[in-house]
Amino acid sequence: MSTPKMFNHKTQLILVALATVLITVFTLHANGYLRHSSEQDALYISEFSLIASVPGAQGLVSTKPADFIARCDGGYLVMDAAEKVSKNLTGVLVDQKNRLISCR
Numbered sequence: 001m002s003t004p005k006m007f008n009h010k011t012q013l014i015l016v017a018l019a020t021v022l023i024t025v026f027t028l029h030a031n032g033y034l035r036h037s038s039e040q041d042a043l044y045i046s047e048f049s050l051i052a053s054v055p056g057a058q059g060l061v062s063t064k065p066a067d068f069i070a071r072c073d074g075g076y077l078v079m080d081a082a083e084k085v086s087k088n089l090t091g092v093l094v095d096q097k098n099r100l101i102s103c104r
Helices: 009-030
Strands: 068-073 076-081 090-092
Touching: none
Parallel strands: none
Antiparallel strands: 068 076, 076 090
């Protein structure tokens, strides 16, 4: 009597491929190579504009201060949210091409 084949060759290949992907993802996650970002990591807070100081040109600005505080940290401009928005909200300032804005 011969034992019936449980799986054919194609099914075995699919199961091995699936197991390989799952083991690879688990190993990368366990070693810290996969980073799961939260919504707050990619949060677009606000858009900023540059008011150039050109002699003779008049720029109108509000007298009310913004809800953000800028500071220089590690050579880059970091924005902290004021108490009204969120106490723990911090991020680096980037331009339209996501390049860091440096400060001195």
